[in-house]
Amino acid sequence: xxxxxxxxxxxxxxxxxxxxxxxxxxxxxxxxxxxxxxxxxxxxxxxxxxxxxxxxxxxxxxxxxxxxxxxxxxxxxxxxxxxxxxxxxxxxxxxxxxxxxxxxxxxxxxxxxxxxxxxxxxxxxxxxxxxxxxxxxxxxxxxxxxxxxxxxxxxxxxxxxxxxxxxxxxxxxxxxxxxxxxxxxxxxxxxxxxxxxxxxxxxxxxxxxxxxxxxxxxxxxxxxxxxxxxxxxxxxxxxxxxxxxxxxxxxxxxxxxxxxxxxxxxxxxxxxxxxxxxxxxxxxxxxxxxxxxxxxxxxxxxxxxxxxxxxxxxxxxxxxxxxxxx
Numbered sequence: 001x002x003x004x005x006x007x008x009x010x011x012x013x014x015x016x017x018x019x020x021x022x023x024x025x026x027x028x029x030x031x032x033x034x035x036x037x038x039x040x041x042x043x044x045x046x047x048x049x050x051x052x053x054x055x056x057x058x059x060x061x062x063x064x065x066x067x068x069x070x071x072x073x074x075x076x077x078x079x080x081x082x083x084x085x086x087x088x089x090x091x092x093x094x095x096x097x098x099x100x101x102x103x104x105x106x107x108x109x110x111x112x113x114x115x116x117x118x119x120x121x122x123x124x125x126x127x128x129x130x131x132x133x134x135x136x137x138x139x140x141x142x143x144x145x146x147x148x149x150x151x152x153x154x155x156x157x158x159x160x161x162x163x164x165x166x167x168x169x170x171x172x173x174x175x176x177x178x179x180x181x182x183x184x185x186x187x188x189x190x191x192x193x194x195x196x197x198x199x200x201x202x203x204x205x206x207x208x209x210x211x212x213x214x215x216x217x218x219x220x221x222x223x224x225x226x227x228x229x230x231x232x233x234x235x236x237x238x239x240x241x242x243x244x245x246x247x248x249x250x251x252x253x254x255x256x257x258x259x260x261x262x263x264x265x266x267x268x269x270x271x272x273x274x275x276x277x278x279x280x281x282x283x284x285x286x287x288x289x290x291x292x293x294x295x296x297x298x299x300x301x302x303x304x305x306x307x308x309x310x311x312x313x314x315x316x317x318x319x320x321x322x323x324x325x326x
Contacts, residue, residue, distance in 0.1 A: 003076075004045040004047070004048045005048045005085070007048070008064070009192075011180065011184040011187060011188060012041075012042065012177075012178075012181065012184045013041075016177055017046070017063055019173075019175060020050050020063065029153065031145070031152065032153070032154045032156065032171055032173065033154070033155050033156065033173050033174075034130075034156045034158065034164075034169060034174050035047055035155060035156065035177065036158050036161040036177065037159065037176060037179075038210070039213055040211035040212055040214045040215075041177055041180055041210060041211050041212070042180070042212070043157045043159075043177055044126070044128050046177070047128070047155040048126065049063050049064070049065075050063050051075065051126060052069070052072055052075050053065055054124060055071050055075070055082055055119070055121055056069060056071040057121060081118035082122060083123075083126070084108070084112045084125045085125075085126045085128065086101060086105045086106065086127040086128070087101070087129060099132070100132050100134040101129065101130070101137050102134065102137060103136045106133075106137050106140040106144070107140065110140070113125060113144065114152075117151055122153060123151060124153050125153070125154050125155070126155045126157065127141070127155070127157065129158065130156040130158045130164065131158045131159065131164060138168065141168060142167055142168055142171070145168060145172070146171065156172060161176075180210045181210070182205050185208050185212050185215055186201060186202075188215075189205065189215055189216070189219070192212070193219050200219075200224050203227060204218055207266065218262065218266075220257065221259055221262045222257070222259060222262075223266070226250070226262055226263050229246055229249070229250070229263070230263070230266045230267050232246075233246065233320055234270050234271065234323065236324070237323070243316075243317050244317065246320065247313045247314075247316035247317045247320070248313065250313075251312040260306075260312045260315075261306060263316070264298060264302040267298060267319065268298050271291065271295050271323075274291070275291040275292065278291065294322060294323070301315055301319060302315075
């Protein structure tokens with residue numbers, strides 16, 4: 001999937017696009033915007049789309065800018081002088097992302113915002129994953145929102161707005177993005193992954209829950225085949241031998257792709273759907289409570305296996321043994 005900063009493809013979220021366009025063209029553009037929604041639906045892509053359009057002095061109502069535009073190319077290449085991006089950085093060893101956005105990055109952004117725009121227009125700061133800020137970073141961001149310089153705008157991107165300080169949320173215009181329609185997910189899947197067969201694309205759309213990011217992740221990790229295994233194990237108890245075969249399949253990484261977390265996510269999703277269906281059919285409260293407890297237990301199992309690097313094959317066998325236990 002193309003990085004948001006270089007992605008010209010954008011579908012859905014018409015109301016959010018219209019709000020940004022109206023604010024910019026009315027001369028009353030707020031200095032802080034909070035773009036929220038579930039992962040993989042285009043939040044960061046929208047932030048960069050608007051940033052490019054603003055920096056280029058765009059006029060189109062859909063905030064589009066041609067890929068041939070010098071502004072588009074420089075933003076994609078991270079060489080535009082009037083845009084600054086904050087994300088979690090690599091740790092000191094350079095082998096994984098830090099768990100939080102640290103205060104040094106926000107201090108750099110504050111200095112950036114107080115400089116005169118290099119090209120006479122706006123200065124734009126995009127903070128992707130703003131919910132991962134530590135407390136000191138959040139307070140520094142709050143100060144920046146309270147004392148914004150002229151011709152500077154903050155675009156905050158988050159999948160968990162409830163984790164932000166209420167004072168940060170209150171100082172931003174909110175754009176809550178909804179999941180994409182199935183039609184939009186299907187169109188984007190056909191664009192990003194044209195090698196998928198029609199039946200594979202249809203199944204991925206059903207699993208994606210309105211997230212093109214999730215659909216592409218599932219496509220890359222054999223999600224269609226894993227979903228078939230989930231259907232099998234939810235339909236009826238499997239034999240010990242079959243459970244071992246499934247565990248072997250799931251626990252074995254292929255071409256560096258680890259399928260364990262994807263399988264557990266799909267399994268919990270299928271279990272949740274089954275529980276909702278049972279609730280609508282009038283199932284007993286005790287039975288529903290047992291399914292909810294199982295859903296929680298599977299989440300705990302996944303976190304422990306990943307966090308402590310435990311035996312994934314054994315964990316899958318344990319999970320399958322619990323599915324139909326009364």
